[in-house]
Each structure stands twice: as C-alpha cells, then as structure tokens.
Amino acid sequence: MFFVYLQYWLFIVALLSIIGIYSAFFTRRIRDDQFSLKKLETTRFGERMFGYWVLLAFIVRLMTSIYIDVYPLYICCMFTFVVAFLAYVTECFFVKTIPLKSALGPFFIAGISFIWMAIELFE
Numbered sequence: 001m002f003f004v005y006l007q008y009w010l011f012i013v014a015l016l017s018i019i020g021i022y023s024a025f026f027t028r029r030i031r032d033d034q035f036s037l038k039k040l041e042t043t044r045f046g047e048r049m050f051g052y053w054v055l056l057a058f059i060v061r062l063m064t065s066i067y068i069d070v071y072p073l074y075i076c077c078m079f080t081f082v083v084a085f086l087a088y089v090t091e092c093f094f095v096k097t098i099p100l101k102s103a104l105g106p107f108f109i110a111g112i113s114f115i116w117m118a119i120e121l122f123e
Contacts, residue, residue: 003120007068010068014062017057021054036098081111088107
C-alpha cells in the first residue's frame with residue numbers, strides 16, 4: 001500500500017544513523033547524552049561497540065531501502081529494529097543507564113518502522 005514511502009522512510013532512518021555513528025566514534029556524546037544516568041560505566045570501548053552496531057544497522061537499512069524486494073534482507077532489516085527496541089528497553093527500564101527522554105526517539109523509530117514493515121510484509 002505505502003511500500004514506496006517505506007523505502008523513503010528506511011532511507012531517512014539509515015541516514016539519521018550517520019549521526020550516531022559519528023558520535024560513537026569521534027565524540028563522547030553517546031556517554032553524555034544516551035547513557036547519561038551511568039556515565040562512569042560507559043567506556044570508550046562500549047561507545048565504539050555501540051558505533052559498530054549502528055554502522056551495521058545503517059548498512060542493512062540502507063541496502064533494504066534500495067533493494068526492498070529482497071525478502072531475506074527485508075527480514076534482517078525488521079530485526080534490526082527489534083534489536084534496537086529491546087536494547088533501549090533493557091537499558092532504560094532494567095539497567096537504568098538511559099533516561100526515558102533519551103530513549104523515546106529510538107522507541108518511536110524502531111516501533112513505527114517494525115510495525116510498518118510487518119504490515120507491508122503481510123499485505
């Protein structure tokens with residue numbers, strides 16, 4: 001139904017990931033903004049690992065936005081949003097390293113993206 005808009009959405013989400021990749025590798029914003037409730041527990045290694053995850057998600061989402069008809073790639077992309085959502089749920093509500101206001105953006109993007117992709121998959 002809105003398949004072509006989903007492609008644009010995935011492309012935009014992928015491009016927004018570049019900010020997270022840059023922040024993880026070249027600044028301390030991940031520690032100061034995202035994991036601000038437990039800054040002392042956030043190491044440069046952890047920030048780089050976060051950056052590698054965001055880089056991998058960026059690649060999968062960008063490729064899916066281009067080749068949206070490739071079923072295995074589409075499913076992989078859907079699960080990048082599941083993993084992101086669950087990671088933020090864990091960090092926000094169980095480990096308590098991320099304040100809710102910092103997790104709302106990822107919750108929204110991951111939730112909307114997964115639901116939209118699931119609807120388009122079964123349509």
